[in-house]
Amino acid sequence: MKILIVEDELKxxxxxxxxxxxxxxxxxxxxxxxxxxxxxxxxxxxxxILDVMLPGIDGWGVLAGIRRSGKDMPVMxxxxxxxxxxxxxxxxxxxxxxxLKPFAFSELLARVRTLLRRGGKAPTDPFLRAAxxxxxxxxxxxxxxxxxxxxxxxxxxLLELLLxxxxxxxxxxxxxxxxxxxxxxxxxxxIEVAMRRLRxxxxxxxxxKLIRTVRGMGYxxxxxxxxx
Amino acid sequence: xxxxSRISLTQRLTLMFVSAASSVLLALGFVIAASVEQHFxxxxxxxxxxxxxxxxxxxLAVTSHEGLTQFTHQLAQSLVGHQGLExxxxxxxxxxxxxxxxxxxSPEVVLDQATRTPGRSGSWTQGSQTxxxxxxxIPTATLDSNGLPVNVYVAVATxxxxxxxxxxxxxxxxxxxxAAAVALTGVLGWAAVRRGLMPLRTMxxxxxxxxxxxxxxxxxxQHMPVELAELxxxxxxxxxxxxxxxxxLSDFSSDIAHELRTPVSNLMxxxxxxxxxxxxxxxxxxxLESNAEELERMARMISDxxxxxxxxxxxxxxxxxxxxxASEVRALFDYYEAVADEKxxxxxxxxxxxxxxxxxxxxxxxxLGNLLSNAIRHADPxxxxxxxxxxxxxxxxxxxxxxxxxxxxxxxxxxxxxFFRVDPARQHADGTGLGLxxxxxxxxxxxxxxxxxxxxxxxxxxxxxxxxxxLT
Numbered sequence: 001m002k003i004l005i006v007e008d009e010l011k012x013x014x015x016x017x018x019x020x021x022x023x024x025x026x027x028x029x030x031x032x033x034x035x036x037x038x039x040x041x042x043x044x045x046x047x048x049i050l051d052v053m054l055p056g057i058d059g060w061g062v063l064a065g066i067r068r069s070g071k072d073m074p075v076m077x078x079x080x081x082x083x084x085x086x087x088x089x090x091x092x093x094x095x096x097x098x099x100l101k102p103f104a105f106s107e108l109l110a111r112v113r114t115l116l117r118r119g120g121k122a123p124t125d126p127f128l129r130a131a132x133x134x135x136x137x138x139x140x141x142x143x144x145x146x147x148x149x150x151x152x153x154x155x156x157x158l159l160e161l162l163l164x165x166x167x168x169x170x171x172x173x174x175x176x177x178x179x180x181x182x183x184x185x186x187x188x189x190x191i192e193v194a195m196r197r198l199r200x201x202x203x204x205x206x207x208x209k210l211i212r213t214v215r216g217m218g219y220x221x222x223x224x225x226x227x228x
Numbered sequence: 229x230x231x232x233s234r235i236s237l238t239q240r241l242t243l244m245f246v247s248a249a250s251s252v253l254l255a256l257g258f259v260i261a262a263s264v265e266q267h268f269x270x271x272x273x274x275x276x277x278x279x280x281x282x283x284x285x286x287x288l289a290v291t292s293h294e295g296l297t298q299f300t301h302q303l304a305q306s307l308v309g310h311q312g313l314e315x316x317x318x319x320x321x322x323x324x325x326x327x328x329x330x331x332x333x334s335p336e337v338v339l340d341q342a343t344r345t346p347g348r349s350g351s352w353t354q355g356s357q358t359x360x361x362x363x364x365x366i367p368t369a370t371l372d373s374n375g376l377p378v379n380v381y382v383a384v385a386t387x388x389x390x391x392x393x394x395x396x397x398x399x400x401x402x403x404x405x406x407a408a409a410v411a412l413t414g415v416l417g418w419a420a421v422r423r424g425l426m427p428l429r430t431m432x433x434x435x436x437x438x439x440x441x442x443x444x445x446x447x448x449x450q451h452m453p454v455e456l457a458e459l460x461x462x463x464x465x466x467x468x469x470x471x472x473x474x475x476x477l478s479d480f481s482s483d484i485a486h487e488l489r490t491p492v493s494n495l496m497x498x499x500x501x502x503x504x505x506x507x508x509x510x511x512x513x514x515x516l517e518s519n520a521e522e523l524e525r526m527a528r529m530i531s532d533x534x535x536x537x538x539x540x541x542x543x544x545x546x547x548x549x550x551x552x553x554a555s556e557v558r559a560l561f562d563y564y565e566a567v568a569d570e571k572x573x574x575x576x577x578x579x580x581x582x583x584x585x586x587x588x589x590x591x592x593x594x595x596l597g598n599l600l601s602n603a604i605r606h607a608d609p610x611x612x613x614x615x616x617x618x619x620x621x622x623x624x625x626x627x628x629x630x631x632x633x634x635x636x637x638x639x640x641x642x643x644x645x646x647f648f649r650v651d652p653a654r655q656h657a658d659g660t661g662l663g664l665x666x667x668x669x670x671x672x673x674x675x676x677x678x679x680x681x682x683x684x685x686x687x688x689x690x691x692x693x694x695x696x697x698x699l700t
Contacts, residue, residue: 100531102526102527102530104527154562154565154566180559180562182563184594190563190567193567193570197566197569215517215518215521216516216517
């Protein structure tokens with residue numbers, strides 16, 4: 001997967017490139033709108049991440065150029081300005097997502113993966129698995145090492161999300177919006193508590209431990225035996 | 229259009245004065261001129277018709293052609309002394325029987341006027357002279373061969389040169405006077421307007437004093453005319469609003485600076501201490517993780533502050549949709565269920581009589597979420613957090629109550645203030661200290677009110693929302 005980042009802020013650009021590269025993507029970094037547009041037209045990218053305020057051509061201009069050339073890869077905007085008009089403009093020009101600075105890197109990563117997955121086929125397998133954990137989407141049942149586990153509806157949804165995005169660190173805000181449809185940053189430890197209760201049911205009595213807290217970033221479900 | 233609108237008020241008013249004064253004076257001038265002229269005409273007519281009547285009476289006494297000739301001589305005698313008065317007598321054959329010295333009018337004119345418009349004066353010219361004349365057909369007592377009375381045609385005319393001269397002199401004076409009056413009105417009007425607009429200048433001078441540092445300055449209204457006092461009042465109101473907004477803005481910035489200072493200083497100290505000597509990887513990792521958490525809280529605070537800033541500028545209600553509060557509260561219960569369970573709290577909703585309302589769903593959910601999370605956080609373990617939806621006159625009510633420490637009245641007043649915490653020691657224990665402030669600004673943004681009460685270990689928040697909220 002190849003990603004283009006157009007970001008004039010030096011540190012942000014470097015860290016984005018490093019973070020996305022380490023997450024397994026091939027990343028090109030352009031420092032201004034002119035280079036960015038040139039890169040996006042000459043190379044084939046699966047995703048472009050554009051800062052709105054850029055020297056040369058601004059983010060809107062780059063996006064317009066990309067769409068004019070007929071390329072339809074997903075485009076995500078990064079901006080420090082939170083104006084409704086900006087969002088509307090971005091969406092009208094054909095942007096696919098919009099992330100407000102400051103953002104958590106885990107949030108960016110989760111959204112990048114969502115955008116890259118979009119358009120892919122929905123998995124037809126009604127079972128989601130990790131190690132000896134199995135989630136049956138049809139019957140809405142969960143079992144671990146052959147043992148049935150009772151979960152509430154929200155716990156089920158939470159576990160489903162973690163399983164679908166195995167190996168990805170999911171930030172709290174993403175979990176809140178995907179599982180509970182709460183799109184505001186909660187000032188309580190709701191997710192923490194919910195996660196603790198889920199782990200008590202799914203992980204505590206079993207080995208290996210699947211759900212892990214990544215401090216400062218979020219939660220991840222992965223089979224430790226598969227991780228190199 | 230632009231050039232017209234750029235004319236100064238003084239010029240504009242002066243122009244209006246001048247045009248109003250000149251139209252009135254011109255109209256007056258025309259009326260005077262016309263009535264003077266008419267007056268002269270009447271005077272002339274009086275003289276002329278008197279003479280004509282005398283002549284008529286006299287001719288009735290004439291019984292023969294000889295008598296006619298004789299009579300006309302007598303007539304000539306009697307007319308001597310009437311300067312400017314001319315008489316001409318002709319018979320039906322247009323031959324002149326008698327004429328005074330200067331009377332040499334065309335017989336056709338005399339005949340024509342006598343037959344067509346007897347009794348009305350006409351204007352006759354003869355050489356350079358202009359006369360006002362009266363002509364009439366007058367029967368005599370003399371009979372012709374057919375036994376009918378012989379008619380003569382008499383023209384009486386007076387020279388009007390004097391009147392015309394007088395009139396034109398009079399009109400000249402009149403128009404001169406009108407012109408002078410118009411000019412004078414202009415000058416006086418200009419002076420009056422300038423003087424009248426003096427309060428405007430005073431006002432401008434006062435307004436120039438107002439700057440960002442002196443927004444508390446107000447226009448003095450004691451000596452202002454009523455019309456300007458109203459304007460000044462509006463301007464003062466505007467200043468008051470600006471002042472308030474400005475104060476709010478600067479409070480806001482200083483709040484941000486103050487609240488960010490502590491976490492930034494923590495981050496700096498922590499990072500610098502760790503960097504001051506080599507450490508093992510686990511220690512670096514732990515500091516980075518702690519930094520990440522702190523930074524995340526700062527980021528959240530910034531976005532909360534931005535939301536508040538928008539709310540205070542009336543920008544929080546971008547959309548209107550039908551919101552079912554009961555289902556919103558149930559969704560929030562779902563969300564907070566685990567946290568409530570931890571403290572063994574019961575979450576209860578009574579939603580009798582709740583009706584849907586028009587509002588921004590996400591914003592309202594956020595406001596209720598903040599209240600609920602606040603209630604759960606401060607609830608005593610094993611107690612109950614109650615949400616009730618109801619109706620009051622013309623409004624929807626939402627109450628959120630929890631059992632916990634009673635909040636002192638002096639704290640209750642400030643509970644919706646930014647960064648206010650009842651217990652300062654809990655500064656960083658949870659949240660950004662903006663939850664209730666955000667809730668309040670969202671409710672106010674929907675045209676509603678929110679009130680906090682606390683007594684007997686029960687703390688209660690009461691929201692009133694109008695059914696059809698006004699945009700603020």
